[in-house]
Amino acid sequence: MGRAPCCEKSGLKKGPWTPEEDEKLVAYIKKHGQGNWRTLPKNAGLARCGKSCRLRWTNYLRPDIKRGRFSFEEEETIIQLHSILGNKWSAIAARLPGRTDNEIKNYWNTHIRKRLLRMGIDPVTHAPRLDLLDLSALLKPAATAAAYYPTQADLDTLRAFEPLANYPDLLRLAASTLLSSSTSPKIAGDQQLLPWLLQAQMAQQAVASMAQQAVALPQQQAADHHHQFVQQQQAGAACSMPELVHVNPTVQQQLESAAQQQQQHQDMAVACHSMQPGYIDDGLDVPALMQMVQPAADASNLQQQWSSSSNNNNVGSVVSTPSSSPVAGLNNHSTSTATTYGGGSINDAAALFSMQLSELLDVSDYM
DNA sequence: AAACTTCTCAACCGCTTGCAT
């Protein structure tokens, strides 16, 4: 495979294109078509390499290019397609008429990627960041002023969430159910708690990693694994916060509330654990699930809030799949995580929650 | 108003792919 020599000849111009050059290129292609890019610049009277001409044409001068800001729908489509295709910008661009791969790539890197990070979502995997997910599992034992060691039950709980890995929207919903409560912002906003919060995040990752390994182990080995972990924790890595609870009495209440939510969280885990792949696509009882994870919220109200926030603020959702979306048809052919829920209400709610998640627990600003 | 920082995006670089010979 030889490599295309490009712009190696001296005398070929590089850098920004002038209006005159643009004019020459457009005029030539209008008259003769694209033809061979290697010979085009010479024939068109341009001191550019063919590659530079092709790029200028495909990314800027092509008549069917749509200019201006990306619409809300386009943004949603990009996020969904990226969750399926990854950094295949040309493949994404093929499903967004008038947009170039370069433009989409730039927009992703400068806008969407940053926003997903702020929302606590990994822009590569499109899943919630583990370190922000199951905070209540740590808050619960902390509320009893005891050091936290993961028990077999904790690992079982984490195991129960394993199937959710296939359904990132549900994961987001689970995470944000915890964090959308009125307790979390106060906890996160309390500067005194930040060191503990960071410790908790590290412990959380350790537990998650532990659980991941345990899932793959036979029962007895998993028990040994857990025992080993407890020993490590006892050796000095334990995470507790009894003093901080005393410092701020309101936190005690918040922690108790979080512990209650942990129960709801587990209930949902049990429900989701029993789901078989395809179940969701075949007709998940969304209202029932919504009620289970967020009893205080009614789904229609959430949807209304979401519609209103997306219209007024143009904040993007994480996912939402209208049946007419350009991604329709892709889901069945990939191992990806994009999931269609028919009406889309659960997606909307997840997006709403996800926005709250970022506001509630973005500790990166303090690091 | 000036200096500095951050953001945006057009363009480039270098690699891979696909095709012809």
Add this chain to the structure above:
DNA sequence: TATGCAAGCGGTTGAGAAGTT
């Protein structure tokens, strides 16, 4: 099968714009 070339792709760069101090 090996080689050369053109086209395409994704990552990166850097100049200019916008924002901040």
